[in-house]
Amino acid sequence: MKKWLLLVILPLIIVLPLSACNQQKTEKIKLAEVTHSIFYAPLYVAMAEGFFEEEGLDVELTTTWGGDKTMTALLSDGADIALVGSETSIYVHAQGSSDSVINFAQLTQTDGTFLVSREKIDNFKWDQLKDSTFLGQRKGGMPQMVGEFVLKQHNIDPKTDLELIQNIDFANIPSAFASGTGDFVQLFEPTASIFEKEGTGHIVASFGTESGKVPYTTFMSKESFLKENENSARKFTAAIYKAQQWVQEKSSAEIAKSIAPQFEDTELELIETVVERYKEQGSFSTDPILDVDEWDNLQNIMDEAGELPTRIDYDTLVNTIYAEEVVEK
Template identity: 25%
Template sequence: MKKMFLFPFVILLIVLSLTACGEAKSKTASEVERDSDSGNTEKNIQKVVIAEGNTGFMLTPIYVAVEKGFFEEEGLDVERVTLSGGSKALTAVIGGGADIATVALVDTMKAIESGQDVQAIGSLFNQIGTNIVINKDIAAEKGVTADSSMEEKVLALKGLKIGISSPGSGSDHIIRKLLESEGVNPDREVELIPLGQADAQLAAFKNKDVQAFVYSSPTTDMATKLDGIILFNYSKGEVEEYDGLTYLTLVSQTKDLEENKELFQKVTNALAKSGKFIESDRDGTKEILKKYIEGIDPEVFNIAFENNYPAFAKSPMITKEGYEKNIEFGGIDLPFDDVVNNEFAENAQ
C-alpha cells in the first residue's frame, strides 16, 4: 500500500481534481463573519487549502475554527476540499495541490517510511475514530453480538463484503490489522470495497451491497438505524491497547513547514483556540456539530457525541504517549521527531 505515494500520475490526478473541483466542494472561512477586532485587511489575508480525507466527529476542531471565525482571526482564507480517504488527501499535499491534509498518523508514518518528506503538526482526534458495523442479520447468522469476544467478532467478518473509504486509508489499515490478528487474510478471505465518503457507505450498507463497513462516527452510529450493529467501537475506546492513540492529524510537506512558518503557525493558532472552546463549551461544540452532521436521529447523535467528546483534541499538541501507541498499531518504529513537528503547537497562542 505504501508504494501508492510514489505514483506521480496519481498525484497529478489529485492536483487537477483539487484545481477543478475544490471550490465547489469546499467551505471557506470567508463564509464566517469577520471579527471586527482582528485588524485583518484584504491584502494580508493568506489562502490555505486543507484536503480532508475524513468527515464527521474527527474534524471537530476544524468545524469549530470555521464556525467561531478562528481562522479569520488569524488572517486566513481556508478552502476545505473533501477527498475519499486520508491516503488521497496526503497525495494531494505531496503533489502540491493542498497545503495541509487530515491524515491518520499511522498513514503519515507509512509515507515517511516510503521516502516522503512530510510531518504531522497537530492533533485533531485522540482515539481511533473508526468503527466497524455489520448487518444485524449477518451477525445473528454468525452468532455474534457487540459483546462477543474479539476472536469471535473478527472471525464473523470472514467471507463478507466490507466497505472501506479507499485503499491505503486509515479504514483500510484498521480492518486489515484486525483481520490479520486472528489469521484472516484480508486479500483472500474478505472482499474490501472502496466506497469513499459517508453517504456512499450508508447507501451501500442499506442496499446490502456490503454486509459490513469501516468508517468514523457518527456514520457508523447512523447505520444502527439501517439494521446494523457496531461490532467494534474503537471511538469509544473499548479496544484497550489503542485507547488514547493519536489518530487523526494535520500533515504537511516538511519543506513547506520550513519555508512558510507564518502560515502554519496561524493555522495551528486557530486550532488551539478551537481546542480551548471545545474544552470549555461542551454544549456549544455540540450545537456546531449539528450543522455538519445531517440526517441523524437526535438520540443517536447525542449518544455518539458523548462517546466521541473525550477524543476531540483540546490542544493541537501531539504527545509521545499517543504517538507510541501508533508504533504498535502500525508496526512502524520511527523516531518521534522524524514524524512529529510540535513547534507550531508549542508556540500556539
C-alpha cells in the same frame, strides 16, 4: 472652514490605512481534508466560531476523498496543509521524498470506527467474531490496520479465524452491508448510528476505545512550506487549539449546532449523538501536541498489520514547536 475639513479628513487618513493594513494581514490557507466527517468537529468549530479569522487566516477547505488524493494535493502544492492520517507521512518518507511531510498539529487521538453487528447482541464478546464474515476497511488504510490490531489483541487471527472482506471501496462498504454482505462491519459515524436507528445494524464495540491513543488524523505540511511559512503554521495551530478548548468546554448540543451547516443533510439530533459518542471516548484531541507514545503506538499498529515500510524516528516527521507554543500561551 479649514479646521472643520481637517477634523473630518484626519480620522479618515488614520482609519483607512489601518483598515487596509488589517485586510492585507489576512493570509489564505488551502486546506485539504481526507474526508468530510463529524469526527473532525474541532476543525469545523474553528471555522464556524471565527477562530481562524481571529488569527488573520482565510482557510479554504477542500475534501479530497482518500489518503492518496490528499497527499497528491499536498505534494503538488494543490494544498498548503492536509488533514489526514499520520501513516501517510510515513509512506511518503519511505518512498524517498526530498521534501518530507511533517505532522505539526493533531486533531483526533483515537480511531473513529465502530463494530456494527447485523444481529442485536446484548452482551458482546470479541470471540463472537470467530467463524463470522467481517466486512473490513481498505487494506493499508488506518481503519483496517486498527481493526486488525484490535482483533489480534483479542486473540483473533483476521486471516484464519474469520472471513475478512476488504476488497470493497470505502464509499460502498455501508451499502454492501445493508444489502446483506457480512455478519459484522467496521463503520464510521454517522453511518453506524444511522444503521442502528434504522435497525440495519447494532453498534457493539468501539475500535477507538480498544486501540488506545494514536495520531489518527493530524494536520501536516511539506517541510519546505513550514520553513517558509512558520507564522502561518503557528496561527493555524493557535486557531485549532482554541477550537479544541471550545469543544472540551461546550456541550454536545452546542457543538452540534455550531458544525451543523457543514452537514446540511444530517439531522441535528444525529450530529449531537455522534459528537457525544466521540467526546465520551476521548476521540477529539484536547490539544494539538502529538506525543511520542502516540507516534510509537501508530507504528506498532502499522507493523502488526505488516504495512510499516520502515520505523521512523519521532523527530523526523513530527514538529510540535507551534503546538507547544500555543498551549504554553
